[in-house]
Amino acid sequence: MSAEFTARPHLQLVQGTPPAAIEVKQLSVRYRNVTALDAVTTSFQPGRLTGVIGPNGAGKSTLIKAMLGLTAAAAGTVSRAGQPLVLQRQQIAYVPQRSQIDWLYPATVWDVVLMGRVQKTGWFRRFSAVSRRKALAALERVGMAEFRDRSIGQLSGGQQQRVFLARSLAQEAEIFCFDEPFVGVDQKTETILFEIFQALAKAGKTVIVVNHDLGESIANFDDLVLLNRSVIAAGPRRQVLNADNLQAAYGGQVNFYAA
Numbered sequence: 001m002s003a004e005f006t007a008r009p010h011l012q013l014v015q016g017t018p019p020a021a022i023e024v025k026q027l028s029v030r031y032r033n034v035t036a037l038d039a040v041t042t043s044f045q046p047g048r049l050t051g052v053i054g055p056n057g058a059g060k061s062t063l064i065k066a067m068l069g070l071t072a073a074a075a076g077t078v079s080r081a082g083q084p085l086v087l088q089r090q091q092i093a094y095v096p097q098r099s100q101i102d103w104l105y106p107a108t109v110w111d112v113v114l115m116g117r118v119q120k121t122g123w124f125r126r127f128s129a130v131s132r133r134k135a136l137a138a139l140e141r142v143g144m145a146e147f148r149d150r151s152i153g154q155l156s157g158g159q160q161q162r163v164f165l166a167r168s169l170a171q172e173a174e175i176f177c178f179d180e181p182f183v184g185v186d187q188k189t190e191t192i193l194f195e196i197f198q199a200l201a202k203a204g205k206t207v208i209v210v211n212h213d214l215g216e217s218i219a220n221f222d223d224l225v226l227l228n229r230s231v232i233a234a235g236p237r238r239q240v241l242n243a244d245n246l247q248a249a250y251g252g253q254v255n256f257y258a259a
């Protein structure tokens with residue numbers, strides 16, 4: 001942290017918040033008669049690739065949506081650097097679960113990636129040369145530049161997921177949230193996604209990835225949050241991945257890759 005931040009902490013948000021963990025405290029979410037999250041307390045560290053894992057219906061998507069203020073919480077707080085996370089939305093890139101995206105949306109790949117620049121540009125304003133350059137660089141980084149004029153609905157699941165990753169890269173966020181990005185994608189895409197997630201973490205970003213798969217790809221994560229309505233375990237991957245924790249989260253028999 002620079003001396004300036006120490007001397008003038010009130011300027012932090014204006015000047016760009018220095019890396020700080022996301023702190024989730026006693027977060028509860030209820031849908032009518034379902035308690036989806038029950039007093040969830042955990043944190044997400046900058047510079048770490050964190051997986052949110054747990055069985056179907058564990059509340060993984062709900063956790064992300066409640067953290068971002070897209071789903072109302074019944075109780076609890078989510079903060080970063082002492083400020084509510086919802087006030088830092090400009091610094092968050094979010095790619096929802098695939099089923100929640102409108103795949104008939106009549107947009108080209110280029111339109112979708114440029115949307116990542118809207119916050120920096122403003123609606124109804126022309127995208128600057130800088131924005132166009134950054135959008136193109138993001139598309140190149142995910143290996144989709146030659147598809148820029150295709151309509152998004154014509155792409156395979158893996159290609160679509162890479163375009164949405166490109167949009168989030170173009171956004172130049174500090175915090176990245178991806179909900180089940182590996183579902184229905186090819187091996188090439190999975191490799192590209194993990195490479196970029198790890199590079200983002202290495203660059204000091206906070207990278208949160210919901211992933212219900214306990215296969216060998218789990219070894220790519222630095223930290224894990226094992227969820228089943230409440231937090232079963234959270235922390236460094238090796239610490240979280242043990243038979244007792246998995247039994248508590250999944251019940252019965254579960255096979256996992258002992259990474």
Ligand code: ADP
Nearest residue numbers: 031034036054055056057058059060061062063
């Ligand atoms: P996961 O992402 O881990 O599969 P979700 O967060 O989607 O779990 O769901 C957690 C629980 O909340 C499940 O029981 C699910 O059926 C329920 N749920 C999720 N969204 C809604 C909603 N909009 N209305 C009612 N119940 C919901």
Ligand code: MG
Nearest residue numbers: 060061062097
């Ligand atoms: Mg989900």
